[in-house]
Amino acid sequence: MDERRTGWVLIVVLVGQLVYLAIQGARAGETRLEEVGLRVLGPMAHGVASIPEELSGAREGVKLRGTLLEENRQLRREAADLRLRLLRLTDVEGELQRLGNAVRYPTPPAGRIRAVDIVYADHTSWLRTLILYTGPVEARHNQPVLSPDGLVGRVVHVAGSYAKVQLITDRAAGVGGMILRTRRQGVVRGGLGTGLELDYVPLQADVRPGDRVLTAGIDGVYPRGIPIGTVASVEPGGQLFHRINVAPAVDFGTLDQVYLLEYQAVPQTLKETSPSGKP
């Protein structure tokens, strides 16, 4: 093919891609090509992720053999403490339930969690992402992803046993958050670098460094009460709102396993009948 024709092919391919990129906004998370790519690259990433784990596991097994007994004793003690704490919390939960019933307040159901492995993590580049291996049970679109320390993100794409996660530190991500001390709500977004920003908190609101930020449960994706981070600094932003920087509760660099939360804030039937819902 001569160079002139190749030039035309280039223009057609580029225009096609631009159109594809432009129409994607309305169909986010439904790209067929992305699913194919995830199905091809997912198993490779899973293979690479599992090899070093086995090697390091064997190495650690030999190294820690001598300290296993002590660790076991310590874990038993911790398990006993946690059992006691659980008993107390069950009591508190029962009391809350009774109080809720007395004023006819419907308590939202607590979701179950499921541990899944991370097979690919890029939390440093400007297009940060996480790919999970969920096993035979597929993840759900918009399913919240947690770690023991707090909120990690949500599932944005599912391809068989693999799922792509949008981290809360992503610039395009938004989470309904609230400051625990004052219950003041705002929107948590990915900030510059690996930090977060809490937007739309008015200047009159009382916010201090060190305040804990939790999910507010108002965005239809995340349930209320999951730790997001801690307020690192508060500056006067514009004329109306504070500029609040939040340090994430999760250290994304240390994650190797996360939890999928089986939770659906807004029932699917309600979403389908809402005017803005997709048919």
Next chain:
Amino acid sequence: MESLKLIATIALAALVHFIGVRLWPDFVRAVDVFLVVVALHGLRGNSLSGLLVGLLVGLLQDTLTSGPFGLFGFADTIIGYVTARLAQRLVIQRPTGVLALVSFAAVLQQAITVGLAFLLLPAPETPSPVWAVIRAGACGVLGMAIYIVAGRWRNSSETRRRGRMSRLRLG
């Protein structure tokens, strides 16, 4: 045969990428193995093949990012085409020429992706200039190293082939 070789190269690049990220979290910021594959393929001088390989590799790379799907596909299509056109016009035989070309491709790719991100995303983040320079340099060095190794391997296999031919003639 060529297609199989290409698929194997892309698979190897993906493997190196995954191992790199596993060993060093900043690997993604520092090196782009996929871009090196596209640029080295473009060096062959076939612009149609260059742009198609760029498109394929770019879309695969898009699978591993959280940005809009097609961002790297778009950028790598241009990279594949531009490197092929440059290879047609310039005689690139020295490893330093390859270093310059791949580094240029890395800078161009970052410029295109950032430009597109500003067009498509509400509040895009720009990559750090220090990492952009490191990435361009690292891609160039990797491209040059692969070019040198591939050249030596080609030479040695050619010598072996000639040796076999001369033995056959003597026999």
